[in-house]
Amino acid sequence: MTLDFSAYPIIDHHCHPWSEDTKEITKETFINLMNMGGLSAEEARDPENVVHSEFTPMGRQILHLMAEFLGCSPKLSDVIEARNKRAAKNYWGYCGELFYDAGIEGLFVDDGYSEVSVGSGLARNNLEEFEELLTVPMRRVARIEPRFQTAVDESSSFDDFVARFDQSLEDAARKQRVIAFKSVIAYRSGLHIENPTDDEVRKDYERSKATRARDVKHIRDWYVRRVISRCKDLGTTFHIHAGMGDIDVVFDKCNPMQLYGLLKDPETRNTKVFLVHGGYPFSQEAAFYANALKNVYVDLSEMIPFASVPGAIEKTTQILDMAPPARVVFGSDGVVIPEIHWAGAKIGRRVLEESLSTFVRTGVYDEDEAHQAAKMVLAENARRVYKPW
Template identity: 25%
Template sequence: MTIADLATALDELPLIDHHVHGALAAELDRPAMERALTESDRPIPGWMTQFDSQLGVALRRWCAPVLDLPPRVAPEEYLRRRHELGAAEVTRRLLRAAGVAHWLVDTGMGGTELLSPAEMAEISATRADEVVRLESVLEQLGRDDVAAGELPERFAQVLAERSARAVGLKSVVAYRHGFDFDPHRPSRAEVVAAAGRWLRAGGGRVDDPVLLRFLLWSGVDLGLPLQLHAGHGDPDLRLHRCDPLLLTEFVELVEPAPLVLLHCYPFHRNAGHLAQVYPHVFFDVGLAVNHTGARSAAVVAESLELAPFAKVLFSSDACGPAELHHLGAVLWRRGTHRALAEWVQEGVWSEDDAVRIAGMIGAGNARRLYDC
């Protein structure tokens, strides 16, 4: 086997994107596309464009050929061609060209604007399963006229029903509070008191630390892999409170329940430490791969420094334009090839090991973890 064989093996590897959101079904004008290329929720200043970012440049390089355009085409020409083809055709092309065989879709955001798992499967001609977001389940229950005293038992029942066909659970406690929470299971009395405060305030967004702990422990009790956003995200979080090392005591308390740390940048080395020392911890660098663009190869290589390779997963965390779903796969393949090819050329890895381990990270580890 040669380095060229490694490249071919990576290009042909059917990926499992273990954490992704639905693609956007609607047409996008330039302002909407630019907003999709940043985690910021602020207006983009008139003197700049998000196409002048690592993600924006990567989009024009790797997505343009899928739309029958030359690489590195100008943004105006790219958007004109996108409009000519229509959103449905653009989404179909980009999802199918990604080489993802199975999408594990977090359905906790976007509503009907984003494609459902079934719609993702249909348009990409692949498989899709659901990952259920804990906070969304409780927020829906709060709209159903539940009493505080019955909430703990009702939530357990509703969560079991809601996730009966799901492959995993997800929490955004990093956004709602941060990881510096009391890691212990709250008592029923604490949960009922917190539920009373939340419901009297009108329900809605769950950010009470007691209720968030209750959700986490409810997820642990269910036994499905529990995904936790960590690190970089939009301004709704405070980055210094999203270092996964802050979860260490919680990690120990819930062992051996499987925990999956998502994205983790710039704390991906810290996540690698947790994945090495705790058998039930897994991680990825999903969101960072797209946003670091041409530098994503360095991030991918750094994710392979400390953790056993059976603990590392592939994800795109794509949400919205199908360009993000496509780029997540393309940039991960390129970054993985660059890292592994260098080690093979140095004689420290064999070609066979490189292909085998790429297959583990790209699909095999997720297949084992999520039983999919």
């Protein structure tokens, strides 16, 4: 028995924009994207690091897919040459061909950029321009941290900060029609989100105003709670980075287990909360919430395609072991070049085919149910929850 999900469209629930600058890429750009965090200019001069970077599972699996699509050998230099040649004619048309090939229906795009100094930051992109160039529809996900920092920087007092922050949420929801707010507090002070006192929040405001520090935990805990409690009225869901990521994540506080206090709090239960990145590698912890709490969902991005296909099959099986398929959504975390979004979609289907085959073989689902589950994860859940287009 083999399952074939190639006919099912995909909504990419979590990804990032890319720009015209990547119309032509170098081997080094590609290699940098294929390992977590990339190489600094100094690291890239060490041949030992180049060997490491040229041979990551992520890099190889994407190179093989690109070679097949472009009709060339999977040698890095051949793939990059063929890719640049094809992209040079009409970059956004080439992006459209990739999306058609992978059956991508549309994208949910994180508008975030790194508002404080971090090791491997995201650049700021013009999303209005990006949306016009895209050949598939997109909806915007509003990153909270830059909005928080801007409100602090521009405020004259704590009360003024609160008013500015609230207004920025309103503006995102009404003017930019965002479908979700997203927090990367896992990169700032960690996921152990508590209930700070008024005094603690005000002190952190003063410190943030003076230093733009990352680890102002009290006020960060405060804004996450404030946004979650407002999402329902604003007509959005809430996304939270859960699990590993770049090296500057607060690693000992990025396990979704740390979210227990926040997620079980009745105050947060009226908002749909998406654990972005499947909590990878702590996938079972993430999946538990999606079963036990009726407002929690798991997003598979980053794990697919940043982990290898065999690893992602195992983790996806662990997630589907506990989380009902109606609570799991596909995402790629594609970033900088469109090939990551495209490869993520192709790999995502493959991973689900393999994972759900196990569920069929062991009598959990019959074949029809496995197809239903795949359709839900790939696009139907996102369509049902967000009615995005």
